Amino acid sequence: xxxxxxxxxLAEITYRCPLHCPxxxxxxxxxxxxxxxxxxxxxxxxxxxxxxxxxxxxxGGEPLARPDLPDLVCxxxxxxxxxxxxxxxxxxxDDRVHALRDAGLDSVQLSFQSDNAVLADEIADARVHQRKxxxxxxxxxxxxxxxxxxxxxxxxxDRLPQMIALAESLQAERVELANVQFYGWAFLNRxxxxxxxxxxxxxxEIATAAQARLTGKIDIFYVLPDYYENRPKPCxxxxxxxxxxxxxxxxxxxxxxxxxxxPDLRFENVRAHALDWIWRESESFNRFRGxxxxxxxxxxxxxxxxxxxxxxxxxxxxxxxAANTDPVCDLSPNRATVDAVLREVxxxxxxxxxxxxxxxxxxxxxxxxxx
Amino acid sequence: xxxxxxAGSAQPRLARGVRLQTDSKxxxxxxxxxxxxLELNETAQEIVTRCDGRTVGEIIQALAQEYxxxxxxxxADVRDTLVDLHRCKLIELT
Numbered sequence: 273x274x275x276x277x278x279x280x281x282l283a284e285i286t287y288r289c290p291l292h293c294p295x296x297x298x299x300x301x302x303x304x305x306x307x308x309x310x311x312x313x314x315x316x317x318x319x320x321x322x323x324x325x326x327x328x329x330x331x332g333g334e335p336l337a338r339p340d341l342p343d344l345v346c347x348x349x350x351x352x353x354x355x356x357x358x359x360x361x362x363x364x365x366d367d368r369v370h371a372l373r374d375a376g377l378d379s380v381q382l383s384f385q386s387d388n389a390v391l392a393d394e395i396a397d398a399r400v401h402q403r404k405x406x407x408x409x410x411x412x413x414x415x416x417x418x419x420x421x422x423x424x425x426x427x428x429x430d431r432l433p434q435m436i437a438l439a440e441s442l443q444a445e446r447v448e449l450a451n452v453q454f455y456g457w458a459f460l461n462r463x464x465x466x467x468x469x470x471x472x473x474x475x476x477e478i479a480t481a482a483q484a485r486l487t488g489k490i491d492i493f494y495v496l497p498d499y500y501e502n503r504p505k506p507c508x509x510x511x512x513x514x515x516x517x518x519x520x521x522x523x524x525x526x527x528x529x530x531x532x533x534x535p536d537l538r539f540e541n542v543r544a545h546a547l548d549w550i551w552r553e554s555e556s557f558n559r560f561r562g563x564x565x566x567x568x569x570x571x572x573x574x575x576x577x578x579x580x581x582x583x584x585x586x587x588x589x590x591x592x593x594a595a596n597t598d599p600v601c602d603l604s605p606n607r608a609t610v611d612a613v614l615r616e617v618x619x620x621x622x623x624x625x626x627x628x629x630x631x632x633x634x635x636x637x638x639x640x641x642x643x
Numbered sequence: 644x645x646x647x648x649x650a651g652s653a654q655p656r657l658a659r660g661v662r663l664q665t666d667s668k669x670x671x672x673x674x675x676x677x678x679x680x681l682e683l684n685e686t687a688q689e690i691v692t693r694c695d696g697r698t699v700g701e702i703i704q705a706l707a708q709e710y711x712x713x714x715x716x717x718x719a720d721v722r723d724t725l726v727d728l729h730r731c732k733l734i735e736l737t
Binding site for chain 2: 326352381415419488596
């Protein structure tokens with residue numbers, strides 16, 4: 273069997289982050305190995321380009337926490353990759369933005385917690401909102417493409433119109449309104465984060481209307497809350513088909529959340545193997561490739577090459593077996609596990625429980641905490 | 644419904660953050676942007692490489708000269724391609 277070709281590498285260069293967002297998809301526990309060095313990342317970037325990768329996303333944690341970020345962007349540009357920085361914008365001062373621009377950074381995706389400073393700082397549990405506004409202005413001045421990303425959940429979903437207005441005022445090219453997906457810290461905080469059905473219906477109407485109003489001006493991308501869907505998302509366009517992730521300690525993952533969600537799968541490390549071998553030959557990348565692994569009802573389903581059975585991590589988290597049909601699918605024998613969560617949220621009404629804030633796996637200078 | 648079109652005097656350019664390059668695996672031209680990769684067919688490639696400040700009219704003239712073709716025959720193809728790329732926000736018009 274010839275291996276598919278990867279198009280994009282997600283480079284999670286650190287788990288350190290000055291924010292504490294309760295919806296973070298990072299693992300709640302990580303091995304305390306050393307982060308990859310600049311030299312190791314440079315080798316990974318070259319190997320990825322040789323495999324066919326055309327794009328790299330620098331993510332984390334907060335990628336700006338690494339002082340060598342401009343060097344890594346430079347290495348990616350030398351390998352002819354399209355470079356995208358996925359950041360909270362904290363620590364994006366004039367020197368950083370100019371160094372990144374000069375290194376050839378193509379695009380920045382800047383996260384926001386809300387349009388409202390008080391709520392945003394409460395969600396991040398740090399005084400960050402004003403710094404993000406400043407970062408957006410600096411990115412705009414530097415002429416780098418800017419997109420905003422709002423993770424949407426129960427506490428901020430009613431502010432979609434104001435979030436869209438903020439994206440307009442910051443002259444972003446694009447805004448992503450991404451309903452929270454439940455992995456890592458977000459899985460832990462599901463009951464606090466999941467919006468009600470009424471909130472979801474209203475949000476979809478607002479996003480659709482804004483898309484029509486702003487066509488050609490700003491690109492609005494709305495990510496559905498998959499627990500409320502009846503067919504699963506086509507996660508990653510299929511396992512090991514187009515994407516790979518390298519995490520801060522060099523584990524290579526078919527999906528960024530796989531290391532914590534699927535503990536029985538062994539992931540290979542770039543310190544021990546070439547990226548090419550890991551992509552083509554490793555057990556972890558081949559386990560759910562194609563359709564042969566699929567159980568019923570996926571195996572005989574006409575949708576099996578449309579949604580690929582949904583998300584392996586979600587199947588593992590909700591049913592204990594990553595090979596099961598994603599239980600979001602209403603054909604799954606485990607759909608009741610999702611419905612039980614939705615019933616719980618409905619019964620809570622306006623009394624959402626408190627959430628647990630994300631903490632860093634290692635000591636990292638934190639900003640003054642709000643609460 | 645009428646298909647939207649583009650004025651002959653419009654100047655198409657690659658949008659901010661969009662890059663045109665050759666895919667070393669296939670030899671084909673691709674447009675790269677944060678959310679994806681668009682592989683260009685030969686016609687689209689010929690058009691996009693000329694989105695450098697020239698007007699739509701000038702691009703059509705240049706292609707007609709290059710391929711010894713009637714500009715009127717090329718007109719619809721060029722405009723349709725540019726409309727598609729503009730709809731995807733891969734080019735901007737000034």
